[in-house]
Amino acid sequence: MSTPAMQVRSRIPRLAGSAVERARLTVVPRRRTAAGRAPFLALVSMVLLGGVVGLLLFNTSMQQASFATTALEQQSTRLAAREQSLSMDLERLRNPQRIAGAALKLGMVQACSPAFLQLGTGKVTGAPCSDPNPLRINGRPPVKPAELNPKTKVVRVEASATSGNSAGDTAAGNADRAVRDGKKKSR
Amino acid sequence: MPATTSPRGTRRGSPQLRLRVGFVVIAMLLSVFGARLVQLQGLDPNSYAQMAAAAGQRNVVLPAARGDILDRNGEPLADSVDGLMVVADPRLTAPDAAEIATFLYRKLNVDYPTTLAKLREHEIDGTEARFEYIARRVPSTIATEVIEEAKRHDFKGLDTRRDPVRDYPAGDVGANLVGFIGTDEPLAGFERTFDKQLSGTDGSARYEVGGGNRLPLGESTVTDAVNGKDLKTTLDLDLQWYTQRVLRQTVEDSGAESGFAIVMDTRSAELLAVADYPTYDANNATASPKADLGSRALQDVYEPGSVEKVLTVSSLIDLGLVSPRTKIVVPPELKREDRAIGDWFPHGTIPLTLAGVIAKSSNIGTVLAADKFKQGQLDAYLRQFGLGQRTDIGVRGETPGLLPPGNTWTHQMQDRIAFGQSVSVNGAQMAAAVNTIANGGVRISPNVIEGSATTDDGKQVGTDHATRKRVISAKAAHQTMLMMERVVDPDVGVAPGAAVPGYRVAGKTGTAQRVGAECGCYDGTDTVSFAGFAPADDPRFTIYVVVQNPGNGGGGGSVAGPAFSKIMSYALRRYGVPPTGTQPSRLPVDW
Numbered sequence: 215m216s217t218p219a220m221q222v223r224s225r226i227p228r229l230a231g232s233a234v235e236r237a238r239l240t241v242v243p244r245r246r247t248a249a250g251r252a253p254f255l256a257l258v259s260m261v262l263l264g265g266v267v268g269l270l271l272f273n274t275s276m277q278q279a280s281f282a283t284t285a286l287e288q289q290s291t292r293l294a295a296r297e298q299s300l301s302m303d304l305e306r307l308r309n310p311q312r313i314a315g316a317a318l319k320l321g322m323v324q325a326c327s328p329a330f331l332q333l334g335t336g337k338v339t340g341a342p343c344s345d346p347n348p349l350r351i352n353g354r355p356p357v358k359p360a361e362l363n364p365k366t367k368v369v370r371v372e373a374s375a376t377s378g379n380s381a382g383d384t385a386a387g388n389a390d391r392a393v394r395d396g397k398k399k400s401r
Numbered sequence: 402m403p404a405t406t407s408p409r410g411t412r413r414g415s416p417q418l419r420l421r422v423g424f425v426v427i428a429m430l431l432s433v434f435g436a437r438l439v440q441l442q443g444l445d446p447n448s449y450a451q452m453a454a455a456a457g458q459r460n461v462v463l464p465a466a467r468g469d470i471l472d473r474n475g476e477p478l479a480d481s482v483d484g485l486m487v488v489a490d491p492r493l494t495a496p497d498a499a500e501i502a503t504f505l506y507r508k509l510n511v512d513y514p515t516t517l518a519k520l521r522e523h524e525i526d527g528t529e530a531r532f533e534y535i536a537r538r539v540p541s542t543i544a545t546e547v548i549e550e551a552k553r554h555d556f557k558g559l560d561t562r563r564d565p566v567r568d569y570p571a572g573d574v575g576a577n578l579v580g581f582i583g584t585d586e587p588l589a590g591f592e593r594t595f596d597k598q599l600s601g602t603d604g605s606a607r608y609e610v611g612g613g614n615r616l617p618l619g620e621s622t623v624t625d626a627v628n629g630k631d632l633k634t635t636l637d638l639d640l641q642w643y644t645q646r647v648l649r650q651t652v653e654d655s656g657a658e659s660g661f662a663i664v665m666d667t668r669s670a671e672l673l674a675v676a677d678y679p680t681y682d683a684n685n686a687t688a689s690p691k692a693d694l695g696s697r698a699l700q701d702v703y704e705p706g707s708v709e710k711v712l713t714v715s716s717l718i719d720l721g722l723v724s725p726r727t728k729i730v731v732p733p734e735l736k737r738e739d740r741a742i743g744d745w746f747p748h749g750t751i752p753l754t755l756a757g758v759i760a761k762s763s764n765i766g767t768v769l770a771a772d773k774f775k776q777g778q779l780d781a782y783l784r785q786f787g788l789g790q791r792t793d794i795g796v797r798g799e800t801p802g803l804l805p806p807g808n809t810w811t812h813q814m815q816d817r818i819a820f821g822q823s824v825s826v827n828g829a830q831m832a833a834a835v836n837t838i839a840n841g842g843v844r845i846s847p848n849v850i851e852g853s854a855t856t857d858d859g860k861q862v863g864t865d866h867a868t869r870k871r872v873i874s875a876k877a878a879h880q881t882m883l884m885m886e887r888v889v890d891p892d893v894g895v896a897p898g899a900a901v902p903g904y905r906v907a908g909k910t911g912t913a914q915r916v917g918a919e920c921g922c923y924d925g926t927d928t929v930s931f932a933g934f935a936p937a938d939d940p941r942f943t944i945y946v947v948v949q950n951p952g953n954g955g956g957g958g959s960v961a962g963p964a965f966s967k968i969m970s971y972a973l974r975r976y977g978v979p980p981t982g983t984q985p986s987r988l989p990v991d992w
Binding site: 276279280281283284291292294295296298299301302305306308309311314325327328329330339340349350351353354 | 476477480481482483540541542543545568570571572574614615616617618638639642643646647649650653901902903904967970973974977978979980982
């Protein structure tokens with residue numbers, strides 16, 4: 215039997231015996247590293263601390279967002295309410311009754327029957343005019359009961375002085391009235 | 402060593418004893434905890450769980466916004482505003498009752514004495530009052546301002562709660578149809594009929610709070626509110642307002658009891674205005690009598706009188722039995738069985754054409770013409786015109802009117818029905834019937850809701866459901882229109898006051914005897930009315946004005962005619978309808 219390995223071995227010169235002896239594998243004693251515990255502990259503490267602080271910050275920011283949400287929600291509600299009341303005011307201002315009153319106050323008149331201005335030709339169909347019997351935009355005030363609405367008592371006084379011209383008459387009448395007024399006041 | 406240990410041992414006792422004592426103490430403590438655990442978890446776990454959940458948890462109703470009621474242009478007739486109620490706790494307000502009452506009186510315009518009484522300590526049913534309403538339905542901006550100012554003044558015991566405000570910006574305009582909302586629920590009109598659609602569905606939210614703020618990771622469930630849907634009507638706010646004011650003036654000036662006016666778009670039968678007088682302010686509905694809160698135009702029955710004659714003669718023309726030029730000899734009085742029929746104006750025997758009968762509103766002439774009907778024919782036509790059936794436009798409590806069944810008609814009844822007595826209608830029915838003639842013989846079912854809406858009873862109403870049906874031929878409608886034009890003719894007609902200068906107007910007056918509520922007989926009062934359309938040869942609006950019991954003794958032509966003219970003139974102007982420029986009818990009225 216001549217395997218190639220044996221052939222190789224047989225070819226190695228015996229001279230290298232001591233070297234071979236030295237090159238024999240032996241168990242190496244475990245090498246003790248001198249790395250301290252401190253960095254590891256620091257790292258773990260850092261991770262822990264970082265986690266806790268991060269969580270805290272995250273939580274805080276969420277809380278802050280929640281505060282902001284609440285504040286913004288309140289503001290939104292307030293603004294919506296304001297918008298609604300303003301549009302309510304606007305609708306009340308748009309009430310045709312109010313507009314009609316304001317228009318009358320400005321001196322505007324009501325139209326009678328429709329009249330048309332043809333834009334192309336400039337021709338006017340119908341006669342624009344103001345309504346001779348304008349619409350009453352307010353109802354009549356309620357009728358007062360008779361007790362609150364006594365009839366005006368009219369007393370006709372015959373003129374005492376029948377002579378003289380009209381101017382004199384008036385003057386006399388005025389004098390008469392002045393006397394009567396004076397009497398009334400003195401009473 | 403023993404020398405040093407022995408004194409320590411004597412001080413602390415033996416370690417064994419110490420251990421035992423320690424174990425006993427721990428065992429006692431643990432058994433106390435164990436007992437408490439059994440109590441919490443074993444005996445009544447739910448109530449504690451609930452208490453734990455309730456602390457810090459908040460349940461909130463997310464209110465649905467109530468839909469608006471709009472006119473045809475989107476202007477609100479009723480809208481909702483965020484509102485609050487101001488409430489007080491009398492125990493807390495009592496010390497400053499007078500100052501707070503003065504403050505509230507100034508800010509919220511509440512009644513001072515009533516408020517003062519509420520703010521003072523008092524008892525309700527023997528218990529101390531802790532809750533009083535001070536003001537309800539206050540717009541929330543105002544209420545919040547008031548409460549903040551109260552805080553600045555250091556007034557205690559005032560608070561607010563949600564209380565939506567329903568606002569009717571135009572007050573009485575359209576109020577009779579729109580209705581109103583009472584303290585807690587809709588009480589009348591569309592508000593009540595379409596409540597389901599308008600109110601929507603409230604939502605809810607549940608979340609945990611801490612210090613007034615929502616906990617970000619806490620439990621949270623939200624069901625969104627479904628807002629109510631707007632209700633769009635076919636009414637025109639400005640035209641409605643004008644119609645109401647004209648009607649009020651008419652009723653006031655004629656010393657009448659009540660009245661209503663209807664403006665209808667001829668081509669679509671949409672109601673542009675439905676005015677009632679007396680009416681009420683929807684923002685303060687309870688101040689008005691209950692009788693004024695509904696819509697007389699749809700809920701009152703009355704006999705239409707001579708306006709109905711146009712339905713009779715148009716049916717006769719449609720049957721080909723008469724024409725506008727048919728000659729009729731009208732006697733001063735017409736004996737029918739045991740009764741005599743007379744005209745409103747004294748006359749001898751006069752020769753009138755059918756056009757003259759309409760222009761002069763002769764009962765006798767109409768009855769003589771109606772003699773040509775076969776049994777049941779007039780009844781069939783009137784039903785096709787829509788008499789005797791509800792219009793179902795979505796107004797509560799609408800009356801169907803009263804058209805006796807055809808097989809019960811006697812000869813005398815047909816005579817009376819032919820000129821509009823012994824038959825009762827509601828306003829919308831009659832307006833739709835006259836509109837049939839204006840619309841060339843095709844009756845369109847009237848509508849006041851735009852699009853489609855469902856009433857709380859589940860009925861579908863609205864313009865989407867409008868039906869069209871030919872009742873009389875276009876030719877018959879045209880000839881009837883030509884006769885109706887003679888009514889407003891200043892020379893031959895009875896209602897020159899209804900004319901609109903520059904326009905062709907067709908119309909018909911009505912003066913009917915009224916049936917008294919108590920006696921069930923004609924009580925000597927009248928219903929006067931005018932129905933018509935313009936421009937006569939291309940109608941755009943059909944207007945019907947009815948005035949009940951005018952105190953000045955006026956008739957349809959003198960009371961309702963001018964009101965018709967004013968409203969028509971305004972409608973034509975508002976919608977920019979120019980005159981057609983054709984010649985009005987010159988049909989002969991006599992021969």
